[in-house]
Amino acid sequence: MRWQEKSSGCDPARIFELVEGSLGPGEEREVREHLARCRGCRKLYEREAGLSAFLGSMRHCPPPVQRGTISRGVAMALPTRSAKARAAWSTLAAVLFVAALLDLERTGGFELVGALTGAFNELSGLISGVAEAVHTGLSVVSWPLFVVLGVGTFVDAVIAVVVLAFVRRSRRA
Template identity: 40%
Template sequence: MSCPYGEEDIFQLVEGELDPGRRRALRAHLRGCAACRERYERELMLSDSLRSLGRSELRETPSIACQVAMALPTRSGRARIMWTLFGAVLFALAVVALELRDVSLITAGMEVLGFSWGVASGLAGMLRIFFTAAGSFILLALAVGALIDLGIAAGWILFRRRRAREA
């Protein structure tokens, strides 16, 4: 028999994240399904034990994130080898295509570097123009913000002094 509820539903029930209608339906299902009831009880015990540890003990343990990352499924060795071979073949094809067009790798690399430098230089020029045009406005906005902050701080200090005198 296949259950309509999965691990995620049971986890959400234990954590109290299900809406009331779904929670009632899942609880009714747990009364009749031994497998789901066993998963629910196991999840409940795990959740209770984690809550009982307290934050200080959790800080002293080694990184849980590392353990979780290591437990996650990864691609099989065969799939990794296939992707590596695929990348190597694509690289070799790119080199052959460049050579057939009579372009050396160094020349192609220099062209890419020159293009990248041109883009970076253009962006720097655009930013310089923007900040030249908007600089006065930005300084004015910063000055107004600083004055507002000073006013709030002065009001807070006066309020605290008045409360201290009243007490």
């Protein structure tokens, strides 16, 4: 099978197969030629080869002391967010935490709970009112709707009988 570049870029599956050693000699040569030209695929290959080698070396390590934990070495080898992204998220979390504390201090805390309870009561009243309106509307149109649905069912049954009779006659002919 020839090396195929997809419309969105390169084929990472072939790189993973190269790392695993599951490619034939010709396919391996094609992928290695591509790696010589493509920086992104080369970086992916180097990362996967390093991770594969590290995981291979972990097979000879004793199991972790605590059950259900991940070896610290494996956890440290896994890709994580960049330091800039972690710093940005940490800063955002701290700002939101401080804003929430200041709001609780300003309102006295209990006023927030009271406001939420009031909003819930208003929402509950709205839902109850909508349910009552739907019930009233359905009670007004229920008999006419029932009659229309009954007539429609009867018409559908007649059409089905006519179609079946027509199909049977056309098969006999």
